[in-house]
Amino acid sequence: MMKVLKQLLLACLCLIILAANIAHAETPQSKAAQPKLVELDRIVAVVNNEAIMQSELDKRMQVVRHQLAERKISLPPENIFRKQVLDQLIIEDIQLQIAKRAGITINDLMLNDAIEKIAQRYNLTVPEFKKKIEKDGMTFAEARENIRQDMMLNRVRQRLVGERIHITPKEIDNFLNSPEGKSQTETTYRLGHILIATPDNASAEQIKTAKKKAQEIVDKLRKGANFPEMAVTYSQGQNALKGGDLGWRKSDQLPTLFYQQVLKMKKGEISGPIRSPNGFHIFKLIDLRGDEKHVQEQVHVRHILIKPNEIRSNLEAEKLAQKLYKEIKGGANFAELAKAYSDDTASALNGGDLSWVSPNSLVPEFRVVINHMPLNQISKPFKTAYGWHILEVLGKRDADISDQVRRKKAQELLANRKFEQELAVWLREIRDQAYVNIRLKDAS
Numbered sequence: 027m028m029k030v031l032k033q034l035l036l037a038c039l040c041l042i043i044l045a046a047n048i049a050h051a052e053t054p055q056s057k058a059a060q061p062k063l064v065e066l067d068r069i070v071a072v073v074n075n076e077a078i079m080q081s082e083l084d085k086r087m088q089v090v091r092h093q094l095a096e097r098k099i100s101l102p103p104e105n106i107f108r109k110q111v112l113d114q115l116i117i118e119d120i121q122l123q124i125a126k127r128a129g130i131t132i133n134d135l136m137l138n139d140a141i142e143k144i145a146q147r148y149n150l151t152v153p154e155f156k157k158k159i160e161k162d163g164m165t166f167a168e169a170r171e172n173i174r175q176d177m178m179l180n181r182v183r184q185r186l187v188g189e190r191i192h193i194t195p196k197e198i199d200n201f202l203n204s205p206e207g208k209s210q211t212e213t214t215y216r217l218g219h220i221l222i223a224t225p226d227n228a229s230a231e232q233i234k235t236a237k238k239k240a241q242e243i244v245d246k247l248r249k250g251a252n253f254p255e256m257a258v259t260y261s262q263g264q265n266a267l268k269g270g271d272l273g274w275r276k277s278d279q280l281p282t283l284f285y286q287q288v289l290k291m292k293k294g295e296i297s298g299p300i301r302s303p304n305g306f307h308i309f310k311l312i313d314l315r316g317d318e319k320h321v322q323e324q325v326h327v328r329h330i331l332i333k334p335n336e337i338r339s340n341l342e343a344e345k346l347a348q349k350l351y352k353e354i355k356g357g358a359n360f361a362e363l364a365k366a367y368s369d370d371t372a373s374a375l376n377g378g379d380l381s382w383v384s385p386n387s388l389v390p391e392f393r394v395v396i397n398h399m400p401l402n403q404i405s406k407p408f409k410t411a412y413g414w415h416i417l418e419v420l421g422k423r424d425a426d427i428s429d430q431v432r433r434k435k436a437q438e439l440l441a442n443r444k445f446e447q448e449l450a451v452w453l454r455e456i457r458d459q460a461y462v463n464i465r466l467k468d469a470s
Contacts, residue, residue, distance in 0.1 A: 067079050067080055067081050068080045068465075069465055070082075070083050070112065070464070070465055070466045071112060071115070071116055071462065071463065071464045071465060071466065072461070072462070072463040072465070073116055073119045073120060073123070073460060073461070073462055074120070074123060074460055074461050076119060076123065078112070078115050078116065078119060082115060083108070083111060083112055083115065083466075085168070086111050086114070086115055087107070087108065087111050088163065089164065090107075090111055092162060092163065108466070109466075112464070112466060116457070116462055116464075117453055117456075117457055118175070118179065120456050120457065120460045121178075121179050121182055121183070121453075121456070122175060122178060122179070122182075124182055124186070124456065125178045125179070125181065125182040128182060128185065128186075130178055130181045130182055130185070131178075132174045132177045132178055132181075136177070137170060137173065137174050137177070140173060140177060141155070141170065141173060144173070183449060183452075186452065187445060187448050187449050187452050188445070190448050190452070191441055191444045191445060191448055193437050193440050193441055193444070197440060198433050198436050198437055198440070201436050201439070201440055202432070202433070202436050207436060209276075211316060211432050211435060211436065212276055212277070212316055213276075213277065213314055213315070213316035214274045214275060214276050214314065214315055214316050215274070215275055215276075215277070215280065215288055215311060215313075215314050216271070216272070216273065216274050216275075216311075216312040216313040216314065217271075217272040217275065217280070217288070217309050217310065217311060217312060218253045218254070218257065218269065218270040218271055218272070218309060218310040218312050219257070219261070219263055219265060219270045219271075219272050219307065219308070219309045220240075220243060220253075220256060220257045220260060220261040220263065220266075220270050220298075220307070220308040220309070221261050221262050221263035221266075221304070221305050221306070221307055221308075222236045222237075222239050222240040222243070222260065222261075222262065222299070222305050222306045222307075222308075223236070223262040223304055223305035224236045224304065224305045224306070236305060236306055237299060237301075237306055239260075239306075240298065240299035240306035240308060241299055243256055243260055243299075243308055244296060244298055244299060244308055247296045247308070247310070248296055253269070253270060253296075253310050253312075254269025254270060254271070255269075256270075257269050257270030257271075258270075262305070270310075271312070274315075277289070283300060283302055283307065284297065284298075284300055284307065284309060287300070288309075288311060291311040292311065293311055293312075293313060293314060294310070294311065294312075295310070295311050296308065296309075296310050297309055297310075297311075319426060319428050320426070320427050320428045320430075320431045321424050321425065321426055321427070322384055322424070322425050322427045323384065323385060323422070323423075323424055323425075324382045324383060324384055324385075324422070324423050324424070324425045325382070325383060325384075325385055325396055325419055325421070325422050326380075326381065326382050326419070326420040326421035326422070326423075327379075327380045327383065327396065327417055327418070327419055327420065328360065328361075328364065328373070328377060328378040328379045328380060328417065328418050328420060329364075329368070329370070329373070329378050329380065329415050329416060329417040329418070330347070330350060330360075330363060330364045330367060330368045330370075330378050330415065330416045330417075331368050331369045331370040331412060331413050331414070331415055332344075332346050332347045332350070332367065332368075332369060332407075332413055332414045332415075333369040333412065333413035333414075334413060343413055343414050344407065344409075344414050346367070346414075347407035347414035347415075347416060348407055350363055350367060350407075350416060351404065351406060351407050351416050354404050354416070355404060360377065360378065360404070360418060361377025361378065361379075362377070364377050364378030365377055365378075369413065370412075382421075382423070382425065385397075389410050389411065389412070391408060391409070391410045392410060392415070392417070395408055395415075395417060396417070396419055399417070399418075399419045400419075401419055401420070401421065401422070402418065402419070402420065403418065403419070404416060404417075404418050405417045405418070
């Protein structure tokens with residue numbers, strides 16, 4: 027009985043202490059002293075072996091809301107909006123995982139360079155760009171990581187999607203021969219125009235006066251007078267107050283009066299005065315773009331390369347190169363020695379002949395020797411990162427590579443189109459192949 031009474035007294039004592047504690051906790055002072063409860067982050071999706079957290083989703087939704095508000099685009103219903111943003115995070119996460127497995131990284135030097143270029147695009151310094159980001163509600167550290175991720179995404183797409191794109195010579199030919207291809211690669215001209223007008227039924231004296239005035243303007247222009255200023259001052263054409271600028275025009279949009287003349291003109295050249303029923307015309311080819319002529323300096327070179335390797339030291343490679351040089355100077359056949367000794371297997375079969383190449387495609391040491399070598403003379407052995415070389419310059423020329431440039435432009439246009447199509451296919455493929463477990467009820 028005494029034991030039971032003791033237990034009851036102990037229980038009552040505990041209740042009294044607990045009640046006192048609760049009363050104390052409800053005072054204003056004690057409430058202020060208590061720490062606030064922190065809401066725990068939670069997983070909203072699992073992508074392969076990585077998790078996307080609620081905090082990541084909330085941050086991205088905030089950023090997207092801000093972007094859409096700036097563009098004055100209304101938000102969809104909240105559940106649809108949340109699902110769209112989560113889907114974006116999931117597909118990005120899959121790509122970043124692929125990038126990491128492929129060893130794609132963006133170091134701080136590359137990142138800083140990219141940030142500087144982005145800031146320049148907005149005509150801002152990096153500190154000004156930082157302030158703009160923080161004003162928009164994001165920390166600069168978060169922005170840096172977002173830019174780093176965007177760069178990684180771009181790299182992995184270019185590598186893995188780019189290698190799936192192949193443009194055949196036939197596709198390029200078909201494009202260049204199509205109306206669209208001709209339009210994309212056709213030359214366009216930017217012209218400046220000055221009109222010295224004559225009245226209807228002008229007398230011989232009026233025509234003579236107008237012609238003399240036009241010729242004086244042409245003479246001044248050819249001596250360096252400013253064309254727009256002359257146009258504003260003297261021209262009676264419709265574009266006079268624009269400095270005579272007719273804008274960019276294709277060949278079939280040029281005034282018939284001087285179409286043939288324009289095709290023969292060089293950039294910056296002045297033509298005229300040319301007579302028409304309404305007066306005398308002076309025009310300048312301000313600029314042209316499209317199918318203009320591209321000239322490239324090229325050299326015809328052959329060489330012998332001796333590389334150091336596991337069984338041949340650098341000194342031994344140099345000695346062998348010196349030996350071959352003496353043999354060639356003594357009358358030995360360059361091509362035969364190249365076939366027998368050169369470690370450049372691609373050119374060795376052709377007697378060391380590299381054919382016609384642009385000097386800019388060669389290593390700097392090679393370019394220096396080429397620039398100082400007379401034709402058909404053998405160079406002394408010299409070293410590059412590849413080993414020891416002996417070379418002979420067989421010829422130099424300026425080559426018209428306009429057709430190559432035109433074809434390359436067409437190839438890039440076609441590749442860009444295929445890239446967008448192939449990217450959509452690739453994103454769908456990697457999404458289907460990934461393990462994705464969405465734990466957000468209204469986003470599944």
